Amino acid sequence: MTLVVTDAQGASQTVTAQTDANGDYQVEVPGALADGVYTVDASVSDAAGNSSTAQDKGEIDATAPVITVDAPDGVSTDNTPLIKGHVEGVPAGSTVTLVVTDAQGASQTVTAQTTPTATTKLKYRVPWQTACTPLTRA
Structure with a gap:
């Protein structure tokens, strides 16, 4: 499976993940994300060529008041x-x-x-x- 994480400044990072026996996965984003809203686009394909995608959003706020x-x-x-x-x-x-x-x-x-x-x-x-x-x- 492939994940593309895009931060608020438009910088993208692509990471791959392996699923466990239950179909769950987790990965850490390798580089720091800019403050603001980021998106995660996930895609996966099976051996028959069928694919599926999903998207979610999060927000980084690392700036002190x-x-x-x-x-x-x-x-x-x-x-x-x-x-x-x-x-x-x-x-x-x-x-x-x-x-x-x-x-x-x-x-x-x-x-x-x-x-x-x-x-x-x-x-x-x-x-x-x-x-x-x-x-x-x-």
Whole structure:
């Protein structure tokens, strides 16, 4: 039997597989696949020349999400600073956790859910304006 695996960039790899007594097979793709949807086209022929094909799809996501955090610069008298952030590469509804630690080592944890923006399906803003208890100033 022959399998052709084609990744999201159109690169194809052909592998052959032997079936076991139950007709099952398994193979590892020899080379790394690009991130995104890939297809597997399988074909098999018997001794009489009869053939059959099947296709399936999978998805590779080996890219880590990106997160930034922006705390106000410099010294401020505001003991409830607005902390902003940005997240990319996660689906809507993902939980983002922000841990804020003051000079005495006291920390607060704030969580927020990602929501889609208008620019792209994979780019999200996190509402860091979630209410927090004021931190103690050093």
